[in-house]
Amino acid sequence: MGAPSANIQQAHPSGPSRHFVPNSSGDFDTSNTLEARKYLRTYGLTPPTVESFETQAERCLAILHSKQTPIDKYQYLTHLRASNVHLFYRLLADYVKELTPLIYTPTVGEACQKWSHIYTQPEGMYLSYADKGHLHSVIQNWPHNVEITVVTDGSRILGLGDLGINGMGIPVGKLALYTACAGIRPDCTLPLMLDLGTSNQALIEDPLYMGSRRPKVSAEEEAEFLDELMAALTERWPGIVIQYEDFKNPFPSLQRYQSTYTMFNDDIQGTGAVILAGFINAVKQSGTLAKDQRAVFLGAGSAGVGVAKQLVEFFIREGLTEDQARRCFWLVDSKGLVTNDRGDKLAEHKVYFSRDDNEGKQYESLDEVVEYVKPTILMGLSTIGGAFTPKILSRMAELNDRPVVFPLSNPSSQSECTFEDAIKYTKGKCLFASGSPFPKLEYEGRTLEPGQGNNMYVFPGIGLGAILSKAVNVTQGMIYASAEALSTSLTKEEVAQNWLYPDVSRIREVSVVVTAGVIRQAQKEGVDRELHLRNLNDEELDAYIRSRMYDPFKERDRVDDELAQITGQVSKL
Numbered sequence: 001m002g003a004p005s006a007n008i009q010q011a012h013p014s015g016p017s018r019h020f021v022p023n024s025s026g027d028f029d030t031s032n033t034l035e036a037r038k039y040l041r042t043y044g045l046t047p048p049t050v051e052s053f054e055t056q057a058e059r060c061l062a063i064l065h066s067k068q069t070p071i072d073k074y075q076y077l078t079h080l081r082a083s084n085v086h087l088f089y090r091l092l093a094d095y096v097k098e099l100t101p102l103i104y105t106p107t108v109g110e111a112c113q114k115w116s117h118i119y120t121q122p123e124g125m126y127l128s129y130a131d132k133g134h135l136h137s138v139i140q141n142w143p144h145n146v147e148i149t150v151v152t153d154g155s156r157i158l159g160l161g162d163l164g165i166n167g168m169g170i171p172v173g174k175l176a177l178y179t180a181c182a183g184i185r186p187d188c189t190l191p192l193m194l195d196l197g198t199s200n201q202a203l204i205e206d207p208l209y210m211g212s213r214r215p216k217v218s219a220e221e222e223a224e225f226l227d228e229l230m231a232a233l234t235e236r237w238p239g240i241v242i243q244y245e246d247f248k249n250p251f252p253s254l255q256r257y258q259s260t261y262t263m264f265n266d267d268i269q270g271t272g273a274v275i276l277a278g279f280i281n282a283v284k285q286s287g288t289l290a291k292d293q294r295a296v297f298l299g300a301g302s303a304g305v306g307v308a309k310q311l312v313e314f315f316i317r318e319g320l321t322e323d324q325a326r327r328c329f330w331l332v333d334s335k336g337l338v339t340n341d342r343g344d345k346l347a348e349h350k351v352y353f354s355r356d357d358n359e360g361k362q363y364e365s366l367d368e369v370v371e372y373v374k375p376t377i378l379m380g381l382s383t384i385g386g387a388f389t390p391k392i393l394s395r396m397a398e399l400n401d402r403p404v405v406f407p408l409s410n411p412s413s414q415s416e417c418t419f420e421d422a423i424k425y426t427k428g429k430c431l432f433a434s435g436s437p438f439p440k441l442e443y444e445g446r447t448l449e450p451g452q453g454n455n456m457y458v459f460p461g462i463g464l465g466a467i468l469s470k471a472v473n474v475t476q477g478m479i480y481a482s483a484e485a486l487s488t489s490l491t492k493e494e495v496a497q498n499w500l501y502p503d504v505s506r507i508r509e510v511s512v513v514v515t516a517g518v519i520r521q522a523q524k525e526g527v528d529r530e531l532h533l534r535n536l537n538d539e540e541l542d543a544y545i546r547s548r549m550y551d552p553f554k555e556r557d558r559v560d561d562e563l564a565q566i567t568g569q570v571s572k573l
């Protein structure tokens, strides 16, 4: 089947109605004044009362709380975003800690598993392998200017495997966080799903599956498709920032595009940065030195290797040679400890960390590796829920005063251990962060708050920093700068409570700090094109970033302002 996109454009020259386009409209916001409604020609189309934000929030929360399951809540929030985008983001701003688990991990995982069964409305763009050769014209169908896109082929959605086009929930969720956390206008974001087939036979056989029922294209075919895609995206929207997400093997495209386009891979680089930030704070608290660390990683995929490489860079900055730094890591994959003489051909991304000092002995289970290495740090990026058993956690506490235990796999069902187990079996000693949120815990008269080591702390700031500085590339230096900025963003109170990450409720503030760090590094490396930002001192840069952030609470004023300009009144903005 060929791609008929060019013909579609000709058949419908006016494009879709603006009210039915994703992310487009706050026109039916019940907080709009009567004058604004008349101006927007929506007068009479909503109930007559002009509502305060508080009243709107009260109703939304009542509806939300009446929903029984997380997926019902997810669907309600999806509907809210589609019908009143600014209200959705106002609610998210005020209740970020409560709502993030519903629009992001863990609930988004279940939403992706059920996507083709619960689908109700368009929320992004789908590009199929059959569209190859026509991507440029299909992309013209997107009705808005785009500053940032999150793109996936659905082949490794969280720790849930290949979900094909059902993975669309991930770009949608990540971009909602771009707007909520970094204030990128919702209509400037593009969730992008590549429909390149799937290796998931159950999906192919599911009558409701909405993607192509074909096996996954080959790596070479995917690379050609991506070449065309990258050119088409940047031709339509020069300066667009492109975030790669949840690809099964993302290393080749990162290598191929990182110095030619403004792009980064969130699973390799974003995760590396966020864990580095938490790790910097964990090392401070444990009172140990970089040279004394022995890190066991369960999982040697994109996230595992991305995090380990980022920590190597930190260890080098702390005074180790590269070889000394590399040797602080023992990576474990589905076959056991990654070694040179294991007898299988190692994937290219594992070679850097492959051990040559195992004296011919192989270690298959995590228990064996822990006994062999006696680690100070245990990281989980394996997708294997419960892999950090009570025995392993207890052993970590025997070996260390303050063991670092980070079960980072998502969603919660795949987490290598719960916060409760980590605290219980290390007797409250561990420094903990998980990929998905866990509830706080009462332990021996103290309230313990788990850290959330999730790339959501950095990708919004990396993206906004790249957009505002008009960076030609997202450099490794900019990624490192995002980690350093995040590690310094904790308040005195958060530091005093031994937190590794700032409170999620402050994430918009934190994103300003991360954005500033990213922009300054872009300037240092000369990859920025918005040169006037170089003349701003730190305070001015901070104010500039804030002034460029979408604020859903000011959207009503925007309409009033447009109206005021027309009627010659004084601007409210």
Ligand SMILES: NC(=O)C1=CN([C@@H]2O[C@H](COP(=O)(O)OP(=O)(O)OC[C@H]3O[C@@H](n4cnc5c(N)ncnc54)[C@H](OP(=O)(O)O)[C@@H]3O)[C@@H](O)[C@H]2O)C=CC1
Residues within 6 Å of the ligand: 156, 157, 158, 159, 160, 248, 266, 267, 271, 274, 298, 299, 300, 301, 302, 303, 304, 332, 333, 334, 335, 336, 380, 381, 382, 383, 384, 408, 409, 410, 411, 414, 434, 435, 436, 453, 454, 455, 456
């Ligand atoms: N907290 C956060 O911010 C982030 C969390 N993640 C999470 O990390 C997890 C991994 O993601 P990613 O690295 O991209 O996925 P990959 O598929 O690239 O890597 C998974 C790794 O886990 C290994 N693995 C699988 N089964 C086992 C097993 N039984 N024992 C030991 N190792 C095993 C795989 O081994 P093999 O190589 O042999 O197949 C592979 O090395 C996901 O759950 C994801 O949600 C990812 C990004 C960010």
Ligand SMILES: CC(=O)C(=O)O
Residues within 6 Å of the ligand: 105, 157, 158, 159, 246, 266, 267, 409, 410, 435, 454, 455
């Ligand atoms: C958080 C994230 O990016 C992941 O789990 O893949």
Ligand SMILES: [Mg+2]
Residues within 6 Å of the ligand: 158, 245, 246, 266, 267
């Ligand atoms: Mg991801």
